[in-house]
Amino acid sequence: MKKTLVEIIGDPLIFLEDLFLKLSEIELNVEHFELDHLCYRVSSLEEYNSKKMDLIDVGTLLVESMVNGRLISTFKLHEPIEYKNRNISLLELPSPKPNHSYPSGLEHVEFVTREPLQKIVDRYPQYSFEVFGIHKKINADITLKLGEYCIRFHNQSLEDVIKFELKMKQNTRR
Secondary structure, three states, X not given: OOOOHHHHHOXXXXXXXXXXXXXXXXXXXXXXXXXXXXXXXXXXXXXXXXXXXXXXXXXXXXXXXXXXXXXXXXXXXXXXXXXXXXXXXXXEEEOOOOOOOOOOEEEEEEEEOXXXXXXXXXXXXXXXXXXXXXXXXXXXXXXXXXXXXEEEEEOOXXXXXXXXXXXXXXXXXX
């Protein structure tokens, strides 16, 4: 029997309400940023494989690739998650990193901005952004932890990054 997205990952609207409440409490305005995707963490490889199979019923697997020593699957949902005036169509499912433990559940969102990431860091000096990924050649990012959640900012959408990486893979096979 096919499961719904809510049955698979819990209610994303509750997660988003809680996350946006945290953002409003710290007065971080993300209104003009595109909410690109959500990330659902799992606590084991067995759970990763189970969730991946369940998600195939509610989305299309765009890619499963090895990133930083672990598999990450990205799904394009058949029906986007609608939250206020936003439609979120991608869900990221990373397997746990070796020797790391994560609680299962929705963990972070990623926003896309066209402005330089350093400008965001400079505009909000009161926040402790993690900037170790700001100079990556592909999909540079900055991260802000908000309790058990975090938010990331990128200059490219995850779907565009996946298309680029798949194209690069095809070109290296020729």
